[in-house]
Amino acid sequence: MTVRVQAEPFDYGAECNAFAAACGGAGAVVTFCGLVRDEDGRLSGMEIEHYPGMTERALAGIEAEARARWSLTEALILHRHGPMAPGEAIMMVATASRHRGDAFAAAEFLMDYLKSRAPFWKKEFGTDGEAWVAARDEDEDQLKRW
Amino acid sequence: MSVTILYFAWLRERIGLPRETVETRAATVAGLVEELRAREERYALAFADLKAVRVALDQELSDFDAPLAGVREIAFFPPMTGG
Numbered sequence A: 001m002t003v004r005v006q007a008e009p010f011d012y013g014a015e016c017n018a019f020a021a022a023c024g025g026a027g028a029v030v031t032f033c034g035l036v037r038d039e040d041g042r043l044s045g046m047e048i049e050h051y052p053g054m055t056e057r058a059l060a061g062i063e064a065e066a067r068a069r070w071s072l073t074e075a076l077i078l079h080r081h082g083p084m085a086p087g088e089a090i091m092m093v094a095t096a097s098r099h100r101g102d103a104f105a106a107a108e109f110l111m112d113y114l115k116s117r118a119p120f121w122k123k124e125f126g127t128d129g130e131a132w133v134a135a136r137d138e139d140e141d142q143l144k145r146w
Numbered sequence B: 001m002s003v004t005i006l007y008f009a010w011l012r013e014r015i016g017l018p019r020e021t022v023e024t025r026a027a028t029v030a031g032l033v034e035e036l037r038a039r040e041e042r043y044a045l046a047f048a049d050l051k052a053v054r055v056a057l058d059q060e061l062s063d064f065d066a067p068l069a070g071v072r073e074i075a076f077f078p079p080m081t082g083g
Helices: A012-021 A054-069 A100-117 A137-145 B009-015 B029-039 B041-046
Strands: A002-006 A028-035 A043-050 A074-080 A082-084 A089-097 A120-126 A129-132 B002-007 B019-023 B054-057 B060-062 B073-077
Touching (some): A028 A100, A054 B060, A074 A100, A089 A100, A100 A137, B002 B009, B002 B029, B009 B041, B009 B073, B029 B041
Parallel strands (some): A002 A074
Antiparallel strands (some): A043 A082, A043 A120, A120 A129
16 A cells, blocks of 8 residues: 655556556556646646645545555555646556455545545646636535545 | 644745744634734735635644644645645
8 A cells, every 4th residue: 555745757657557566466456647737728837735744644544544445455646746737647546456346436535535635735827827726616525425 | 832833825825934933822723813813914814714724733634623732733724636
């Protein structure tokens, strides 16, 4: 079970392959990757601020909760901070289980929780200047289904 | 008592610093916010709408009614936007 918080870019394909190769006899792997949007050319980049220390702690807590709820052989949360350009990978989650149901559900749970319970803040840069991304009510509402 | 306060995202920008150590007599987070608001205009502006502010005590999410006894690190930030 792994949590990684880093500024450096990562190779999503290589991470997926490495995860699948070391997921402890699972029959199912689910992966998700979040990318920086360009909003039809309006955005030139994004910067993510985080709270070192609390970030790792919050992500480890979310991952532990997922492992308590579903039968996972392995799980990975990787999240970047700092500046990044449109098209770059921001973060990924991967889950592995014997059958696909647990891996799918746990991946969605990890995503829903880390969107609004892990201390990251996105700032977008574009043709209209710079602006902090506002949290969406729908993201908060998503937590109620768990 | 002396506590470390951290500010993130637009709270950091509005207040103009990422962290500071303050002396407080407040019993709760809400009491500390009142003390900060009274210090200077930039704090009053940053804490004008507490519905837009979240708080963590010693790196755990908390709320404005929480007691400060024993707390060393307090962080104020907007709702999180990870993922």
